[in-house]
Amino acid sequence: MSKHYILFSMAILFLMGCSATEPAPPSAEDIISMATYSADVITVSTQSDSQNSATFSVTIDSKETGCEHYADWWEVVDLDGNLRYRRILAHSHVDEQPFTRSGGPVPVTENEMVIVRAHLNTGGYGQVMIGSVQAGFQTTDDYDGFAPEVEEAAPQPSNCAF
Numbered sequence: 001m002s003k004h005y006i007l008f009s010m011a012i013l014f015l016m017g018c019s020a021t022e023p024a025p026p027s028a029e030d031i032i033s034m035a036t037y038s039a040d041v042i043t044v045s046t047q048s049d050s051q052n053s054a055t056f057s058v059t060i061d062s063k064e065t066g067c068e069h070y071a072d073w074w075e076v077v078d079l080d081g082n083l084r085y086r087r088i089l090a091h092s093h094v095d096e097q098p099f100t101r102s103g104g105p106v107p108v109t110e111n112e113m114v115i116v117r118a119h120l121n122t123g124g125y126g127q128v129m130i131g132s133v134q135a136g137f138q139t140t141d142d143y144d145g146f147a148p149e150v151e152e153a154a155p156q157p158s159n160c161a162f
Helices: 003-017 028-035 148-152
Strands: 039-050 053-062 071-078 083-088 099-106 114-120 128-132 136-140
Touching (some): 039 114, 039 128, 053 071, 053 083, 071 099
Antiparallel strands (some): 071 114, 114 128
16 A cells, blocks of 8 residues: 555545544645655665675655755665665755765675665655665565664664755
8 A cells, every 4th residue: 555545545534533623634735745745766776895785876756845854864674674774864855856875885695685765754765676786676566664663773863954
């Protein structure tokens, strides 16, 4: 189930439960606007550092508005849900979309399947890619909501510079 469908469903349920004495619900325009914020991984390239690690270059497309909505990290997670690497992004990229940032060494073997995903400070994870250093990476919808506990794992961003 897509993140946008879930947000839309939650908004409808919220609207149905409102009474006249409660604050006004968000407008349809506000709901659509909230649903458009995501940090989507659109390409992943790798360079093997050794048999057991690689440098990852991750391209992210995110509708950023500054520190109030920005991609604050990308990460590599194994298929068991273990965080292998997280690259903290210390500022927003309003005028640089899409943008690419590299990180590593990421402790993975050449054939190990991993998930690469980006995180939006206010919206969680967007589109993910799955693959390996040897085979490359492709977009998948099979891992929406995968390993939600990893979102709270260290390291975490300390702030947004701009």
